[in-house]
Amino acid sequence: MRNLVKKIFVAVFAVSTLASVNSFADDINLWKKSTLNQILQRGELQVCMEPGYMPFEMKDKKGRIIGYDVDMAKRMAKEMGVKLKLLPTSWDGIIAALVTNKCDIIMSGMTITQQRNLKINFANPYVVVGQTILMKKDLDSKIKTAKDLDKPEFTVVTKLGVTGEVATRKFFTKAKIITFETEADAAAEVLNGRADAFVYDQPYNILFMSDKGKGKLIHLDAPLTYEPLGWAIRKGDPDFLNWLNNFLRQVKEDKVVDFHEKLNKKWLRDTSWLKRVQ
Structure with missing residues (x-):
């Protein structure tokens, strides 16, 4: 009887261990496929945006892309420890560019809609407009x-x-x-x-x-x-989505650095930047 119980215990332990190993392997594979991991491996965050939506992204007199989303992307890249690459993209092709891996994320004042959400996923809203x-x-x-x-x-x-x-x-x-x-x-x-x-x-x-x-x-x-704006990423990427939502929460709630409040004041309340784009 003892031998039978022992054999059953060993069998159950073996199955449980195998399941844990398989689960761990699945987690590793998901991480390898994650956009976040690819960004870290590449050493560069690639952002699609259409530089024509003031004050979120536009070109200054020297042709440089500036704006609310640009400053946020710079902060994001800094927190990741990578370089930032902005990819000007026409609006009618911006979702296709993301889905076909032309960029890692859309940061372009995009409104979260149910129709868009069928094709892509959104992080939590960072600004609400109408x-x-x-x-x-x-x-x-x-x-x-x-x-x-x-x-x-x-x-x-x-x-x-x-x-x-x-x-x-x-x-x-x-x-x-x-x-x-x-x-x-x-x-x-x-x-x-x-x-x-x-x-x-x-x-x-x-x-x-x-x-x-x-x-x-x-x-x-x-x-x-009522229109919440959100960053868009490809579907099936919980690791990247988790990082983005935690990043957003941190920049909004950190009152010591006060990055979010300074950003809102710089681009949404103060209009002195207009002379840079005229």
């Missing part, structure tokens, strides 16, 4: 809310392929809608009197009103939508 409206000044006495603009005689513009377009088509079913390749071109249509209103992200519109739109346009600043 769509607001810039409109012609001479409409101030006629238009008080977004609903007042939804008439056939009005033309509403926005950027093609972004959440601003989704919001525009959702809220304006009667007005004429025109989309543009860049937000700057769309806003210029209203500034030059060729359109009545422009729908886009609140931070961009606030900055536009502090500069080119000052005294010329009206800002309907009540957000039409």
Whole structure:
């Protein structure tokens, strides 16, 4: 009887040990495939972004990419102990670039949506924005809310392929809608009197009103939508996702270094950087 019990114990122990070894091997394989491990092995963090979305990423007068996301990416690379490589990427191909391993992460003011989440994963939101409206000044006495603009005689513009377009088509079913390749071109249509209103992200519109739109346009600043911005990575990578969320938590909560607050002040509240891009 003792021998039988001993044999059973040995067999169970062997199976348990084998399962533990296999599980450990699986963990090792997952780590090897992790984007985070590849970044560390390469010694370089490769970031896809479209440098045309103020104040998150844009080019200065010397052609250098600057902005909120750029400073955050620099901090991220520093914490990893690696170099940073910014990869300017057109918006309509930026998700494909990530999925096909052209970069490690998208840091480009991307709104977290359910549709995008089907293709890619997002870290926790780092900024929350919403769509607001810039409109012609001479409409101030006629238009008080977004609903007042939804008439056939009005033309509403926005950027093609972004959440601003989704919001525009959702809220304006009667007005004429025109989309543009860049937000700057769309806003210029209203500034030059060729359109009545422009729908886009609140931070961009606030900055536009502090500069080119000052005294010329009206800002309907009540957000039409709730839009959290997040960093995008490929699916099936829990190690990288875990690191990103912990990194974000640290930069937000560390009141000694106060990096997050300084970043918000530098890019989202202060507009002195505008003279670097004009």
